[in-house]
Amino acid sequence: MENLVSLWQSTGLYNFTGGQAFMMLVGFLLLFLAIKKGFEPLLLLPIGFGAILSNIPVAGIAEEGGILYYLYFGIKTGIFPLLIFMGVGAMTDFGPMLANPKTLLLGAAAQFGIFASLLGALALNAVPGLEFSLKDAAAIGIIGGADGPTAIYVASKLAPDLLGAIAVAAYSYMALVPLIQPPIMRALTTEDERKIEMQQMRPVSRTEKIVFPLMLLLLSILLLPSATPLIGMFALGNLMNACGVVDRLSQTAQNELINIVTIFLGLAVGSKLSAHAFLQIETLGILALGAVAFAIGTASGVIMAKIMNKFSDTPINPLIGAAGVSAVPMAARVANKLGLESNPHNFLLMHAMGPNVAGVIGSAVAAGVLLSLVK
Amino acid sequence: MENLVSLWQSTGLYNFTGGQAFMMLVGFLLLFLAIKKGFEPLLLLPIGFGAILSNIPVAGIAEEGGILYYLYFGIKTGIFPLLIFMGVGAMTDFGPMLANPKTLLLGAAAQFGIFASLLGALALNAVPGLEFSLKDAAAIGIIGGADGPTAIYVASKLAPDLLGAIAVAAYSYMALVPLIQPPIMRALTTEDERKIEMQQMRPVSRTEKIVFPLMLLLLSILLLPSATPLIGMFALGNLMNACGVVDRLSQTAQNELINIVTIFLGLAVGSKLSAHAFLQIETLGILALGAVAFAIGTASGVIMAKIMNKFSDTPINPLIGAAGVSAVPMAARVANKLGLESNPHNFLLMHAMGPNVAGVIGSAVAAGVLLSLVK
Amino acid sequence: MENLVSLWQSTGLYNFTGGQAFMMLVGFLLLFLAIKKGFEPLLLLPIGFGAILSNIPVAGIAEEGGILYYLYFGIKTGIFPLLIFMGVGAMTDFGPMLANPKTLLLGAAAQFGIFASLLGALALNAVPGLEFSLKDAAAIGIIGGADGPTAIYVASKLAPDLLGAIAVAAYSYMALVPLIQPPIMRALTTEDERKIEMQQMRPVSRTEKIVFPLMLLLLSILLLPSATPLIGMFALGNLMNACGVVDRLSQTAQNELINIVTIFLGLAVGSKLSAHAFLQIETLGILALGAVAFAIGTASGVIMAKIMNKFSDTPINPLIGAAGVSAVPMAARVANKLGLESNPHNFLLMHAMGPNVAGVIGSAVAAGVLLSLVK
Amino acid sequence: MMSKGIELMFAGMGIVFLFLAMLVVAINVMSSLVQRLFPDMPTSSSLPAVSSGIDKNIIAAISAALHQHRQKHKQN
Amino acid sequence: MMSKGIELMFAGMGIVFLFLAMLVVAINVMSSLVQRLFPDMPTSSSLPAVSSGIDKNIIAAISAALHQHRQKHKQN
Amino acid sequence: MMSKGIELMFAGMGIVFLFLAMLVVAINVMSSLVQRLFPDMPTSSSLPAVSSGIDKNIIAAISAALHQHRQKHKQN
Numbered sequence A, B, C: 001m002e003n004l005v006s007l008w009q010s011t012g013l014y015n016f017t018g019g020q021a022f023m024m025l026v027g028f029l030l031l032f033l034a035i036k037k038g039f040e041p042l043l044l045l046p047i048g049f050g051a052i053l054s055n056i057p058v059a060g061i062a063e064e065g066g067i068l069y070y071l072y073f074g075i076k077t078g079i080f081p082l083l084i085f086m087g088v089g090a091m092t093d094f095g096p097m098l099a100n101p102k103t104l105l106l107g108a109a110a111q112f113g114i115f116a117s118l119l120g121a122l123a124l125n126a127v128p129g130l131e132f133s134l135k136d137a138a139a140i141g142i143i144g145g146a147d148g149p150t151a152i153y154v155a156s157k158l159a160p161d162l163l164g165a166i167a168v169a170a171y172s173y174m175a176l177v178p179l180i181q182p183p184i185m186r187a188l189t190t191e192d193e194r195k196i197e198m199q200q201m202r203p204v205s206r207t208e209k210i211v212f213p214l215m216l217l218l219l220s221i222l223l224l225p226s227a228t229p230l231i232g233m234f235a236l237g238n239l240m241n242a243c244g245v246v247d248r249l250s251q252t253a254q255n256e257l258i259n260i261v262t263i264f265l266g267l268a269v270g271s272k273l274s275a276h277a278f279l280q281i282e283t284l285g286i287l288a289l290g291a292v293a294f295a296i297g298t299a300s301g302v303i304m305a306k307i308m309n310k311f312s313d314t315p316i317n318p319l320i321g322a323a324g325v326s327a328v329p330m331a332a333r334v335a336n337k338l339g340l341e342s343n344p345h346n347f348l349l350m351h352a353m354g355p356n357v358a359g360v361i362g363s364a365v366a367a368g369v370l371l372s373l374v375k
Numbered sequence D, E, F: 001m002m003s004k005g006i007e008l009m010f011a012g013m014g015i016v017f018l019f020l021a022m023l024v025v026a027i028n029v030m031s032s033l034v035q036r037l038f039p040d041m042p043t044s045s046s047l048p049a050v051s052s053g054i055d056k057n058i059i060a061a062i063s064a065a066l067h068q069h070r071q072k073h074k075q076n
């Protein structure tokens, strides 16, 4: 009898708090978005599952002694996002960008979304009940970088309490790129601009691809050391792939290693989706600002491409500017799709890959600025 | 000369204790069973090797500074058994169980072995020299769950000193399922019962397979949060596999990740096979009780199946009840083999897979009960 | 404005020290050797990259909070070199050695390089400014073992400050084996000796290959427990491969696991290439002694083979003695190449693989001696 | 302690049966709901084929090889 | 704090543009240097084919199979 | 310290030789025992082929493809 009472008092039903139940619903919603809607399932499925596990009453899976507690060390130390960034580096082909380096400027322009939403977060402090510190604002702004590991790395350093919301916003909006970007791109370009065909790219030699990651790292060392953890691991992965002499390491970095770390990282991010941290008015602000960041980043990229098209010898289709936000490769695919709609012979995919991978560099640089100036 | 003396005094020959030598023999015996007899080699080979390494005099491989000492953290924190359970989840197909859900009750009945041997352990306290606490008894009982990671997880929480013996017993008896079960199954069934053919199963849709792990997790959250670490990681693996959108994660979970963790887990379990902990009369008790647990679990499953056959519309071959102990997939194969002996056209394998995977859930639930009530 | 000043003061340009710049050049040199010259790229590429990352001013990637700081724990605890040794064990075929066990003595003789350079290091203390302790000397000597993980394991225990230089020397000289060895081998042998053809080897049964790693471990346990961490993990890998019943573990050990650990180990070794530790006159001594060690090891192996050829019933080509240094499989290939030069029908590769893998055992034994006697 | 063990046994087996029985009910409800609401194609084999990617490569390679082969045959 | 944010925005976008613009210059210099000094074959596809090892196996297997096949045909 | 080093050299080389010589003896004893007691088939190649699983797939696929191919030829 005593046993039965003690059992009943140990059930989830007895111990549930409203907040836990709500966060579990959020977890199930993320699973639904991942599985049924195909929203970045590789990350949102483990994040959603982690959210459910960490909000189970009594079990304490995200508290000391629980598996999610230990996995979180991988984020706290920065190891997980950096290893993922290394794997992404190994998967990235800088060929299109090297063939047309001026597209790097599109990847720069699109980072305006980061700083605009940083300002937006500070402006939201005017709303009673919202209180974002400069660190919080910077961590929120990085959502506009449209790069998951960068966002998680920066948020874990500047605002660990907001990590869950920021990661969820970052990956959700990356999945929503095909919905968010097209209307903005259409609004800012004319039919004629969207029809612009671009010249075929020159082939890029293997030597250039080997030298580039080292050059990128060197520039970052000289100018912005605070960005070197991110850019360094990215360059390492890219070099391992490009050099061709350590294929077994490169393959492992972009397959088994990144898969293992993705599972762990997702679960650990999910463990930060606690009612206490997530069920705040701040979260609504973060979600709103994230959407703003993506929209402004897209717009800045397109406008920059229009300006460059004016001054460039070779034609530049403004649509590829939108790919500058990163969100590789969805943003490039969106640019390609809109290009094909206006001109069925216009394949922009490769041209958009240049600004697309430039956007990854751009947001890592922006992350370095934030990590170095926001204290 | 001094050097030579110091060298001689640092040899294993000089420093061996009888206990270490004996435990090393146990380690070699496990290797023999694994390699020559095919006893669960994936686990018993690393466990046996770990037993040898940890009993080497002077070297201190299982003491602070040694590799086995560090690997043991993966068990202490529960990370290793839970990751293995996730991989097992990804390898598990709940199709046969979902097609015939009442076979879940067979997986429930077979857990009686757990509680019977728990009682047996307490009864053995009457033997002078044996002293099992309630925690010890619970950890011993879980051997009857016939599930390696569950046994290791529970033992590491309730009775870490007995972990080595319990893990060895669990895996050894799982390997012995083809010897232990048939006589019991034959004794409890008539030839006619063994001849019973079962109806072909309905196909199960992908949606059902996706919803099931979430439902299982939800039920466990509501009723038995203490089982959610195990059931949660199992459900995560199963969902990753069933949903079809994160195949690369699912493949890694059931291949490279589970392989890496298996090596580490085996070695770490072996490090608990020290003379001090293993060469106790308790170990004999554990080995005896483990056999009892398997036998009783098998019998309960068969009897439950006979009862269900009486009351069911569709015929149920009592042999598949024995598969309820889990020990996937050997127990199901044993049921299939005995069925074929009596009726060469009777393929029970798929029908036995239902109770077989139900047994995994059953023992995880029983583990949750023990972890929540035994303090 | 303040921001700009603070930014300028946070650039690498502002903060660089000469030592860091120099060490970064060393890192780039290692990358060049790895990629363009094919010097052991699997290790030297991550080591070189780690050297660059750890010498970035301000970023602190190798200090507490940085990723390289955490990765270094894998070396400090011995886990990384031991896991690599396990993978190497799984890749090693002892067949040729078992078919002709007396070649083991060649693997013994070649370890003379280790002790000769140990003496050399002590002798160098006569040079003003150089001060090697006995531990330092032992760690330097182990370069002569021509085995990466063994060198890293011993150096991490005896002289962690010299770890970077020792690892770089070990891997560099292993890559230089095709340049270092041939002149020595030619000088010590006559054309007639190099022409000696060896008898075809008997086939080796699977049982022998299964028993051998256990026998090796047992001997090491009895005589030299201090070598058992190395020899144990090596034997584990070898047994997993030879036994044939845990293929999935063996494959993971020699592919994904060793790849992951190689990336981490390389980066962590690189993190010890700090200006402070590397820019010492000691480093020049280490590089010089490493070359001496390789040369003496090669010579001892060849001379031993000449002696054995005198007293053996079956002919022994002295060239295979050089393979006794280990550096698997380059040293065996060098022997094969020189054999073919003198006698185009003389395929020594398989005959040289015996002493080659014996050299791995020999240096692990020597490592055990050093770890047990040098305190 | 023995009495505590017996109590544990009853509580334990009770919960195990209760849990799995509720799961039976839940599965039956879920299956009928799913079959009514999402009558998607049932999959008889459950595990997604591991080597599907490889198989595609193989098939492509074979097709190409056979094509070449046939071309050569024609030339003869 | 707002003014600090605006300052941050200007500094940040400035550095991002400066950095990527310098990278543009660096790439142009590097590419022209590389093309002059190491005029190696350009690779149009950049990622080394993942399954090249497997493909070789496949090709070898197919060649062998086709060879056998042809031999048999000859015999007929 | 030099004398300690020399002592270490003798002890070290002694043990290395002793160890490996004992291993030679042990191997010889072991091999003759194994050959007498377990005269199983010797394996000339030692490493279990890594890609055996794949090869089987390939071979199966090729066989199937060739079979189809032959069927078609017959129809012509």
Ligand code: NA
Binding pocket: A144, A145, A146, A147, A324, A325, A326, A327, A359, A360, A361, A362, A363, A364
């Ligand atoms: Na970006």
Ligand code: NA
Binding pocket: B144, B145, B146, B147, B324, B325, B326, B327, B359, B360, B361, B362, B363, B364
């Ligand atoms: Na069970």
Ligand code: NA
Binding pocket: C144, C145, C146, C147, C324, C325, C326, C327, C359, C360, C361, C362, C363, C364
């Ligand atoms: Na060696």
